[in-house]
Amino acid sequence: MSHLSEILSRVRPSATIAASTRAGELRAAGSDIVSLSAGEPDFDTPRFIIDAANEALLSGKTRYAPAGGIPELRDAVVRKFRRDNKISYERGNVAITCGAKQAIYNGLVASLNQGDEVIIPSPYWVSYPDMVTLAGGVPIIVDTSEDTGFLLSASALEGALSPRTRWLILNSPSNPSGSLYEHETLKELGELIAKHPKAGVISDEIYEHLVYGDRSFTSFVQACPHLLERTLIVNGVSKTFAMTGWRIGYAAGESGLIKGMTVVQSQSASSATTFCQWAAVAALDSDMSFFEPMRRAFDERRRFITTALNDIDGLSCALPEGAFYAFPSCADLIGRKKEDGKVIANDEDLTLYALESAGVAMVHGEAFGSPNHLRCSYACSLDNLREATARLKSAFGALV
Ligand code: PMP
Ligand code: GLU
Numbered sequence: 001m002s003h004l005s006e007i008l009s010r011v012r013p014s015a016t017i018a019a020s021t022r023a024g025e026l027r028a029a030g031s032d033i034v035s036l037s038a039g040e041p042d043f044d045t046p047r048f049i050i051d052a053a054n055e056a057l058l059s060g061k062t063r064y065a066p067a068g069g070i071p072e073l074r075d076a077v078v079r080k081f082r083r084d085n086k087i088s089y090e091r092g093n094v095a096i097t098c099g100a101k102q103a104i105y106n107g108l109v110a111s112l113n114q115g116d117e118v119i120i121p122s123p124y125w126v127s128y129p130d131m132v133t134l135a136g137g138v139p140i141i142v143d144t145s146e147d148t149g150f151l152l153s154a155s156a157l158e159g160a161l162s163p164r165t166r167w168l169i170l171n172s173p174s175n176p177s178g179s180l181y182e183h184e185t186l187k188e189l190g191e192l193i194a195k196h197p198k199a200g201v202i203s204d205e206i207y208e209h210l211v212y213g214d215r216s217f218t219s220f221v222q223a224c225p226h227l228l229e230r231t232l233i234v235n236g237v238s239k240t241f242a243m244t245g246w247r248i249g250y251a252a253g254e255s256g257l258i259k260g261m262t263v264v265q266s267q268s269a270s271s272a273t274t275f276c277q278w279a280a281v282a283a284l285d286s287d288m289s290f291f292e293p294m295r296r297a298f299d300e301r302r303r304f305i306t307t308a309l310n311d312i313d314g315l316s317c318a319l320p321e322g323a324f325y326a327f328p329s330c331a332d333l334i335g336r337k338k339e340d341g342k343v344i345a346n347d348e349d350l351t352l353y354a355l356e357s358a359g360v361a362m363v364h365g366e367a368f369g370s371p372n373h374l375r376c377s378y379a380c381s382l383d384n385l386r387e388a389t390a391r392l393k394s395a396f397g398a399l400v
Contacts, residue, residue, distance in 0.1 A: 011130045015367030016375075019351075023361035024156050034388040036376040037361040039175060039325070040244040043297075046290045049241060052282030056275040065274040067266035068258070069096025069250070073277045076284040077250045084208070085219040087228070092255040095262055096280075097340065098272045100206045100236035100249035101127060103261075105129060105234045106268075107202060107251055108135035108167075110260035116166040121152040122369030123327065125175045125204070129369070137166065141369055142306075146318070150177040150370075154188040161196055167232075168193060169219060172203040173211060175329045176368045176375040183218045190224030200230035206249075207323040209240045209291065212299045215321050229254045239324075240291065241283040248272055248280040301378040301385055305382020308389035309376065314396055324379045327365070331372040336399035344399065347372055358395035360388045 019037035027033045068074065072177040075093040081087040097103040108118070108131055113228030119140045121352060129139035137172060142160045144150045157168065168189070172181040181189075193199050203220035211217045221231050233264045249272075251261065265271065302320055309317040309328045314336070317328035330350055337343050338357075344350050354360045365373025 007134060007136075009013050012367075013204035014130075015126050016363055019361055019363045022355075026355075026359075026361075033355075033359045033361055034380075034384050034391065035361040036378070036380065036385075036388055037363055038379060039377055040379060041239060041242040041324070042380050043057040043242040043294050045242050045246070046286075048286065049243065049279050049283050051194060053246075053275050053279035059307060061275045061278050063274060065096075065271040065277055067271050068262040069094070070274070070277045070281075071285075073248075073250075073281050073309025076281045079110045080253060080284045081233075085222055087219065087221050087233075087252075089252050090255075090356065093252050093258055095251050095258045096272050096277060097236075097249045097251065097261075097265065098247045098269050100204065100234050102203065102247075102265075102269070102272075103234045103236070103249045103251035104128070104169075104202060105131050105135070105342065106261040106264045107131055107234070107253075108137060109264045111257060112137040112166055115164065115189055116320065117162060117164040118166060119157065119168040120369075121150075121156075121170070121372070123150060123174070123177050123365065124169070124369050125171055126367050128169050128171075138164075143153060143369075149318070150174065150179045150327075151181060151185060152189065154192060156184075157189055157192050161192060163196070163198070163248075165196055165199040167200055167202050169202045169204065171206075171219070172220075173207040173320075175207065175323050176325045176363075176365070176370075176373075176386065178318075178323050178325055180215050180217065180321040183223045186218060186220055186223035190220070190227050193227060193230070195222075201227065202232045202234060204234045206236055206239055208235065208286075210295060210298060210324060211322040212295075212302060213321065217322070226257065232237065232257060236284050237280050241280075242294070243280070243283065246276045246279065248276050251258075284286075298378065301380075301382055302326070304382060305376060305378045305385050305389065307328065308385065309392075312389065312393045312396055314399070315374075315392075323377055324377060326375050326376045326378060327368075327370075329377070330365075330374050333399060334372060340400060343377070347374060350374065353399075354392060354395060357398075360391050360395070
């Protein structure tokens, strides 16, 4: 019999990881699966980054790194913020972590006291509420609506803020909705945060470069420079540089918090993998010439999948502005019956049906706090998207 912690009974496994693992297992067992579940670029890591990792390995960069990260990478992160976001940090404001995911986790563990509240607008990236719970905090979920582009409004934030609020977690561009916050909206949200001295913002900017059309990205700190010390920016190389498996992320914020996060790191993972950190220096210092073709490919897929999903009876999908996910509503399909007479009771049933009857893997919206939606990653080839949406059209068309 396992004796697990009480806190674990309130934490769910990551639904995104579960869905991609399941798709992989079914495929390995011989099933014909098209996966729209994985939140990772299908591109290979650029060659110059692999060369930098090889060089690091061959030159003996194989030992422990400092818990906060190698100084060279922390400095490259400082340069990145100056160049891309016009934000001035020092090395002491930067911590290197095992992926952006661990940057968020370490930030929460280092800053939350029992019962501190963390405001999370839904739909949210699956891991935020569970990470808050694991760190002893209380997630306060604030629903946003499709009509307002799934963006948190100032009035909704005002209603959720309390003396117990420690953080607001923002994610722009958003996983799963693809929405992007405007400079002005961030400013309004920041004005409310400023009124609560204990509150700050964790700004997850991991999709900053994946923005389409005429929209452009604004970092929370660019919109609210007065909140520089009260913001923890989280970012990483996973998405921009197609480096999901390398596990390198980073956070930038007030030096006391960064020190606290480094203590957490020193007592858990020790540090992010040393030679991967050297590869990340090459990535962050690069001229990014590899990136535009990748972004254009995502843009083409984005437009394709949105049109194709809207062409399926029962689905409706807004055009995402960033990241690489479409997040259609499937509300009209809930309550319909399968051929065997069984009712599709919710979005999870619908994803199971899509997987079993059409071999299409997606993640159900409820995992992101937004029932009656499906998350479809378009980080896969156009051929896959064509095949997946054709299969969904026929499978969903068979529901009565
Ligand atoms: N934030 C968001 C919004 C994400 O979608 C992801 C997904 N990978 C992460 C953080 C974590 O990224 P990683 O740990 O691979 O850097
Ligand atoms: N962030 C990606 C996703 O949402 C990768 C999986 C994960 O880290 O949860 O699918």
